[in-house]
Amino acid sequence: MDALQHVPVPAPVPAVPLVMEARGLVKRYGQVTAIAGADFALRRGEILAVIGDNGAGKSSLIKALSGAVVPDEGQIFLDGQPVTFRSPSDARRQGIETVYQDLAVAPAMTIAENLFLGREILKPGPLARLLRIVDKKKMHGEAVRHMQGLQFAIKSMSQPVETLSGGQRQGVAVARSAAFARHVVIMDEPTAALGVREGNMVLDLIRQVRGSGLPVILISHNMPHVFEIADRIHVHRMGARAAVLDPRKISMADTVSVMTGALRPDQLSADVLAL
Numbered sequence: 001m002d003a004l005q006h007v008p009v010p011a012p013v014p015a016v017p018l019v020m021e022a023r024g025l026v027k028r029y030g031q032v033t034a035i036a037g038a039d040f041a042l043r044r045g046e047i048l049a050v051i052g053d054n055g056a057g058k059s060s061l062i063k064a065l066s067g068a069v070v071p072d073e074g075q076i077f078l079d080g081q082p083v084t085f086r087s088p089s090d091a092r093r094q095g096i097e098t099v100y101q102d103l104a105v106a107p108a109m110t111i112a113e114n115l116f117l118g119r120e121i122l123k124p125g126p127l128a129r130l131l132r133i134v135d136k137k138k139m140h141g142e143a144v145r146h147m148q149g150l151q152f153a154i155k156s157m158s159q160p161v162e163t164l165s166g167g168q169r170q171g172v173a174v175a176r177s178a179a180f181a182r183h184v185v186i187m188d189e190p191t192a193a194l195g196v197r198e199g200n201m202v203l204d205l206i207r208q209v210r211g212s213g214l215p216v217i218l219i220s221h222n223m224p225h226v227f228e229i230a231d232r233i234h235v236h237r238m239g240a241r242a243a244v245l246d247p248r249k250i251s252m253a254d255t256v257s258v259m260t261g262a263l264r265p266d267q268l269s270a271d272v273l274a275l
């Protein structure tokens with residue numbers, strides 16, 4: 001009998017599917033290298049926090065992933081396929097929605113209209129399409145259905161966004177991105193301008209987005225929020241990924257130390273790493 005038959009074969013480790021990946025991204029502005037060979041990986045169904053000191057290059061990385069900046073080098077992959085984004089609308093067409101810190105909602109318009117801003121549903125028929133006649137009833141119905149799906153409590157979709165609180169407005173922006181994203185929702189400091197209660201409301205909404213099956217990239221300076229909500233933490237430092245950490249295994253203090261460079265990733269124990 002062949003002796004090799006008795007060698008135990010280790011069970012294959014299931015690969016975690018990556019929805020979005022980037023390898024070796026570089027972006028230079030003259031003498032400044034804003035992205036210095038950055039890698040990035042977003043898994044299916046997760047909230048990935050991206051943290052880093054001021055000037056670490058978080059925004060530049062997110063701009064590259066959302067089409068606002070075209071990297072000089074490197075490659076982005078969506079569901080394993082190489083992609084190139086020439087503009088934010090290019091990235092949107094490929095299912096990536098971004099919620100920016102400065103709220104991109106139209107205050108005088110209703111919640112339903114804001115949800116469909118720039119993507120209005122038109123009434124059927126060639127004349128309606130030609131004249132761009134908006135199907136308000138359908139948009140209203142869809143808005144109610146979508147908001148209920150996210151368990152976002154709003155009295156009426158017909159109320160103008162300017163009547164809402166800051167947290168509710170941010171909620172509308174988050175809900176809109178979730179409605180149209182097919183692959184990824186990116187959120188840049190979504191709770192920065194909010195009080196405690198409103199911030200928690202937006203965190204709940206972000207969890208709902210994850211629950212709906214969309215992975216979320218969350219850029220945040222708010223460490224308690226990061227630790228409350230993130231499945232993994234991507235630490236960005238000097239233009240590149242320094243480490244990916246497991247918030248259930250590492251302390252907030254050590255995470256901040258990695259972020260500032262007081263603690264080198266190779267000084268960490270392997271179990272806190274989550275790459």
Ligand SMILES: Nc1ncnc2c1ncn2[C@@H]1O[C@H](COP(=O)(O)OP(=O)(O)OP(=O)(O)O)[C@@H](O)[C@H]1O
Binds near residue numbers: 029032057061
């Ligand atoms: N358009 C630009 N032109 C020149 N330099 C830039 C540009 N954008 C970013 N930079 C530089 O690249 C570096 C990274 O900036 P970036 O805004 O990406 O960092 P950040 O981590 O998002 O910082 P913050 O948390 O302060 O927003 C900084 O040194 C910044 O000055």
